[in-house]
Each structure stands twice: as structure tokens, then as C-alpha cells.
Amino acid sequence: MRQPDRHSNQPLYQQIADDIERRISYGEFPPGSLLPSERKLAEQLGVNRSTVILAYAELRALGIVESRTGSGTRVSKYKWGATPKHTPNWHRYVEGGSFLPNLPFLRRVREALQQDNTLIDFASGELGADISPVKEINTLMDENHYTAYLGYADPQGFGPLREALVTYLSQYRGIQTTESSILITSGSQQSLYLITQCLLAPGDAVAIEDPSYCYSLPIFQSAGLRLFRLPVDAKGIRPEDVRSLYKKHRIKMVFVNPNYQNPTGIALDAGRRIELLDVASELGLPIVEDDPFSLTAYNGMPPQPLKSMDPIGSVLYIGSFSKIAASGLRVGWMVAPHSVVDRLADARQQMDFGLSVVPQQVAAQFLKSPYVQPHLERLRMHLLYKRDLLISALRQELPDLVSFSIPQGGLHLWCKIIPEVSDNKLFEEAIRHGVIFVPGSVYGSDSGYVRFTFARPKTDEIVPGIAKFAAALRAVLAQSN
């Protein structure tokens, strides 16, 4: 049979299943005939037995083959017998949809983490259990009786949560707003998704940072948007670039992550913030400010959000609990003009009929609790400690092979690999060595960059994790010489 293509985005088991389905339909394997044993086929194709098992399971699910323990796997009589019965070719449907799948690297990250839970995880962009307010939230959930009738909730979000956010945003971010200007979402991801779906149309040009988290989101391509890059230097993006992109391409929106940007960790320079707002108001251009990290500022003095300096309302502000408290609550928010809030809430009704009130109640309780301030202080200390562990480990293990600038907030360190190295080789080698990260190309950068999320691994995993990474890097460099 056909050797599966290891460089294809399509999983091996799927390629094998497709090949067998094709051969069956061509009559190569008649109804009732015996297929090669899993072991035999695995050898023949040079894949793991588990891969063949998966391929056969897929074909069973499609009713194309039948297995009986002992008697092996046979082509289904039922499906290919006298009266032909056709299972929909699900695989073709799966490939046919208009919404684009995740980038292969990100799927591979998820797959690798599912397959091996001993991997030291510098990839997942979230807080580890050790610095998440798990105890506090559980205490609140135990203390508070959630008696609300669980009917369909307010499409704009749970009222008390929006009230709590008005206070929170004013107190912690200097943003003055009202309940009616807040839309509760399931996180920044959904906020961005709603904006791309409801405020932009296919063919519209938008500007994103380079490198940028946005680049890793197929939602932009799925919406048919044309992406233009705003290079990020040591002070963030250059507002002048926004003006020239507008002149050249009539960009309709600018997406920025100004506070400890993902992946670079850079905070947009204060002067440039003012320039950026001036350019935006000069051009009547909306800015989407994604602000998940600012309260992690290690010195306790987070940068001012653009939204707090935005008198004329150019900024759509996006926030969330995911990076400062618990990603699993799935609670985020957007501050926007009423017309935008209404439009997005209406569309969200169509997509998922709104969020469960349960996590919204928990989030509201948390914001009103005395836990927030102490948790944030503790979080900052822990992140700083983990950042320093990572930095010293990198300096120890790879003194001449990596370079990076030191982030003053956020969860990530953006690291350049000095010698030439293939993202793909380094990534796979690292996994073999028991450590995982996100390759820079996921964020649209050139090969040879790595995003380390130091917030996720336990403190005692960071040093060994970097040792494994260093070993992997050396192995790859040795191969290429």
C-alpha cells in the first residue's frame, strides 16, 4: 500500500484509512475479504502499530470494515454488498468546510501534550496550577450558593459581573465605562472572533503586529481578511507604519497587544501610545487593544491601556481572566460603543446562545472578593521568580547560542536561537527530549525563534526543562554539521 506522507498536515492514520477506503472501493479488497493484520501493516508502512489501529478504527466508524477479535479485520459485507450503502465520505466534508483548521504546529503541540503528560510544558500560554487562584475560587464556590434559575442568560452577559467589571476596570486599568458598554465573552479569543466576523468583511485589510499572536489565529484568514504587518521593535510598533499601511492598503482596523506583547513580551512605549491614538483619530481608524497581561507587571506598575487615554472612542478594549486568574473559567470582556456591543451580542446568540451563567457568577464573586489584590501581588512575585529561573538556566546552559530581551511582565520569553536551525527539527527533537515550546514561526516570525512560557511549568521543572531543551538544540546542531 501507499507509504503515508510524513510531511503532510494530514494525520498518518487518516492517510492510511483513506488509502484503504480507496482500494476497497476500487475492488482491490472485495467485501468480506481479510485486511492485513495491524502488526503486519504497521511494519509494511513503517508506522507505529497504534497508527494502524487508529486507521482501522476510523474505517470501522465509517462502517467500511468490521473487526472480530481473533478473526482480524474484514471489509464490511453490509456496506459493499449487493445493495450498495454509502457512508458519507466524512473526510471530504471535514476538508471541505470554509473555516480553516489550526496551524499544524499548534495541532502538533496539543497532540504531543495529550500523548505524553511528562513533557515539560513551555508551550501552553497559561498560568500553572501553582500560581492560579484555585483555592480562592474553590472557597468562593463553596461559600456562595448559586441559586439563580438557569435560564438563557442576558446575551450581553451576567449583569452583576458587568457591574463588578465597571469597578475593576476603573480601579485596576484606569478605564471609565458603564455596564451597558461591556460585553462578556468566553475570553479574548471569542472577542477577536466576534470582531472579525461582525465588524469586518472578506477582503478587508487589517494591521497586526509582527510577530503576533493574531498570526497564529486562522480566524483572520477564515474571515477572508488581508493581514498587513506592523514590525515590533524594542519599543513596540511604530505608529508611522500604521499611517503608511492606511495610505497603501486602506486598512480598516489595527490589532495590538501593547502590554507585554505575545510573543515578544515587549510593552509599547508610552510616547508611541499617544502617537498611535493620534494616528487612529486622524484617520478615524479603530484600534483593537488586547490586554490580557498588563496586571502581571512585575514591578506592580502596569502600563496605561490605550483605552484609558482614548477620549474619542477609537479603541475596542479586550480583557480576560485567562492570563491573570483561571483560563478554565472562560470569562473575558470587551469594552465598546453600544452599537458594537449590541451587534456582537446578537451574533454571539447565533453562534453559541451566550455563556453559562455559572462561571460568570464565580467570576463576579471573585472580582468582588478581597482575594483579587493579594492574588495579583502573589502572581507577580511568582512570575518574576519563574522568569529569573528561566533566564539563568538559559544563560547557564546556552550562553552563546541564544539571545533575548528580558520581559518586565507577562508569561512569555521570546528567545532567538543564534545559529541557523530548523524550527521543525528543533521542535521534534525537543519533544523527544521531553520538553515542548511554541516555535516562533507560529507567530509569523522567521525560523530560529522560540516562545518559552515560563508561567506554566512548575518552578522545579524550569531548570531541568531548559537542560532538556539545550540537549535537543545541541543534538540538532550536531546533525546539521
Next chain:
Amino acid sequence: MRQPDRHSNQPLYQQIADDIERRISYGEFPPGSLLPSERKLAEQLGVNRSTVILAYAELRALGIVESRTGSGTRVSKYKWGATPKHTPNWHRYVEGGSFLPNLPFLRRVREALQQDNTLIDFASGELGADISPVKEINTLMDENHYTAYLGYADPQGFGPLREALVTYLSQYRGIQTTESSILITSGSQQSLYLITQCLLAPGDAVAIEDPSYCYSLPIFQSAGLRLFRLPVDAKGIRPEDVRSLYKKHRIKMVFVNPNYQNPTGIALDAGRRIELLDVASELGLPIVEDDPFSLTAYNGMPPQPLKSMDPIGSVLYIGSFSKIAASGLRVGWMVAPHSVVDRLADARQQMDFGLSVVPQQVAAQFLKSPYVQPHLERLRMHLLYKRDLLISALRQELPDLVSFSIPQGGLHLWCKIIPEVSDNKLFEEAIRHGVIFVPGSVYGSDSGYVRFTFARPKTDEIVPGIAKFAAALRAVLAQSN
């Protein structure tokens, strides 16, 4: 100024705000000039003062005008002064998005219910608090300590919930499946959305029931699908129609709601279920079976789902808690081949990064609890009681003016108004009389049908509710004579 158009889908306040913005930008109102008082403008335009207040608020939010108590509302100097500053025209963005807004009738329903909470609600398609297992769920939440670390959850859904569903689906629906074939969604709405986005492409033809809940979902149009109708008669859709639609239009998928269909309440005839599956397997055509109501069967014997009679896997099965337990939990599920589950889980990651684990834990607890069976029995009795209240009220109040067939399960009664009547007039008149329902045209039927959801109003609201409806209908008929 321009009289707002009451027949436009665009809210009155927005039309007024746009008109004023235009006039300001044309210089009709120079920077700093005083705008007409709210009272005066309201009179001039013949709208409520509150509408004008909303319009001014919108313009304030855009930085176009400023208000000082006492000194009225003035055109903002800041925005229209020497150095021009332009707020993005959010309204144009809101109208520019590719995702379609809800049908005007549905927006109007939500709006009316928000404005007047004394309305007797035959419109919201959900259980009332009196028949929702609120106590049971709250008890479970109090008894169970949810200690899980709230990190990003499994994109396919909370493992223990999928385990619990395998048992539930086998026990209650005769569906044999595995955890790995189940995708947890936030409800049927999200399941349908993921299918339209990921398995179908713009231009694809699909078949839906006529009348159909699907017709009320802009997600189909937003995905660029061509919709073809399968007329529903007393026994449901005719499988032959599926074959002819396939021949004519190469439909790629069939969406059915076979058990107490929304809105008609009709259950697909047992013989036709088998025919439908035969047609599907003959054509290799996927069927999406949306099954939210079946466990409400008043006689306790729900129809067999297509999925349980589907040996070759033509059926994507969609279920949810919303119509049998608590819509506010936002927990639903889909049973599908692995390749489909993987694809949809991957896309959902992009859209909202998955569901909060909290309501999934609650749902899993509920399914494993001893509460399910007794709750379902109680639910059936209550629904039957409410259905009979509604029927006798309609017979009493409108003996010769309405006709309907009696549903054997579900939450809705589909009612034909015998004399000619305008959906719109009846709808607005009913609201004035203090009662609300969903007009049939929302489901794609001709004018003159009404969907009454008897599950939502309290038992003591149904008779007075229908009295109000009858008065409204008589008033409309009187006008048209």
C-alpha cells in the same frame, strides 16, 4: 430633521443618531452649537423622549456631542474643532460585517421582553423555572466541591462528562457510542454553527424542514448555504423529497429535528425514519439529527432517534440539556465520527477556546445523580398539564379562529390563525396587550401562524395569557374590517 422610518430594521434611536451625525458633519450644526432639547426633538420627530435620550447617548459615546446638565447637549468642539479628530464610524462597521444579524422579529422579541418583564412569555423556547431542576442542580453544586485546576480544558470536552453521556445516551436514547465520538458544545446552537462552518462551504445546498427552526438561524445564510425546503406534513418530512432535492440540487446535507419538531411539534413517522435512512445511505448523504425534545414525550415513550438506527454512520446526532433541564448551563453534545469530532473541536478552539469546565462538571454530576429519571417524569407531567391548559384556553377563547394539531411531546404548540391576519400587526398588538409569542414567519411559514411555547409561562399565566392574545387578535381583526 428626518422622520425616522418605523418599518426599518434599524432601531429608531440609531436612525436619529445617524441623521444628527450627518447634519453635524455637513456643518448644519457647527462645533459647540446647541442641539434641540430631548423633549423638543422627541415632539418634532414624534418619538418617545427615551428614544432621543438614547440617540444623544450614542453620539456622546462617539465623542460627537457633549452634554452638561442644565446647559443641554452641544456639538463637541474637541472632535470637530481645528485639528479634526475622527471617531471610527462604528455604525458603518457594525453594518459591514459578514456575519448576519438575527431576524428582526427575534430581535424585537428580545427587546420587548427586556423592556417589559410583565409580558406573559409564550416566546422563549425554554423551560420555566417551575419545571427546571433548579433545586437538584443547586443541591449538587453545594454537595460537590469543584477542586479541579481551572486550566484550559480538553477541546473535545470534559472527560467525565463524556463518560457520563455514553451511559446516558445508551440508557435513554438507545445510542451506543464512545467518549471519543462525543464533542461537548455549548448547546445545539453551537453544534449547528460548527457544522455549517466546518463541514460545508459557501454555495453548498442543504435541505431543511419547512417550517423549521433552522430558517430562523442566520448561521445558514452567514455560511453562504443555499437552503431547500422539505415540507412537514402530519407525519413529518417525506423522504422522497430528499431524493428529488438531491437529484435537482445536489444537496450536501439534510437537517432534521424529527422528535416533536420545532415549531410544529410533529414527530417523524417511524416508517419514514427508516426510508429516510435508506435514502441517505443510498446517496451517501449526511443527516444532522437535532434531538433536543425527545425525552419530553408525554407518554414516557420517546421516538427512536435516527442515530440509534444508523448502522453505517450517516447521522450526526445533536443533543443538549437546554430543553430538558437547564438552558443556562449551556451544555450540549454531538455524536460524530472521530474525524468530524477532531475537526470541529479544533475549529471551536479558534472561536472560543472551549467551554468552561465548571458547568461541564455540574452537568456530569447531574447525569450521574439519581435526579435525572424523577426529574424527567415530573417534567413530562408538567408539560402535559401546561399543554392542556393552553389547548382548553384556546378552545374557550378562540373556538372558530384558530386550528392546531395536538403535540405529543415538546415545548411548543403550532397554531394556525384561520382568518387572514398580518403577523406584524398581531405581534405588536399582542405585546400591547401584555403577551408575546413567536410569529410563524420566523420559521419560514406563511403569515398567519403562531408558535406558543407553553413550557415557559407559569401555569397560572397560561389562561390569562391566551385571554390577552384573544383580545389582541380580535382587535386586529376589527381594525382590518
